[in-house]
Amino acid sequence: MTSSAPLQIYPTKTSNRENQLFRIEYDKNTGFYSITNPTTGMSVDVKGASTEDKTHTQVYPSHDRCNQDWLFEQDKDGYYTIISRC
Numbered sequence: 613m614t615s616s617a618p619l620q621i622y623p624t625k626t627s628n629r630e631n632q633l634f635r636i637e638y639d640k641n642t643g644f645y646s647i648t649n650p651t652t653g654m655s656v657d658v659k660g661a662s663t664e665d666k667t668h669t670q671v672y673p674s675h676d677r678c679n680q681d682w683l684f685e686q687d688k689d690g691y692y693t694i695i696s697r698c
Contacts, residue, residue, distance in 0.1 A: 619669040644681035655680045658696045
């Protein structure tokens, strides 16, 4: 059985710890990004590779499937939307 954990967002003022650090890496071969916690080696993952709205994200051991591939699209207000490849 592979372990996973829900992805939770906390303000950095509340908990500025290593578990809040993520490495974002671009893969020029696929055109997608991966988001990985360098401490645990686990990646941000769409649970079950679902394509349904409001599907939960989690941290999960890294693998080479679409539910751990991400696009970053800049909005007109300067923020980014993170979109799953799935």
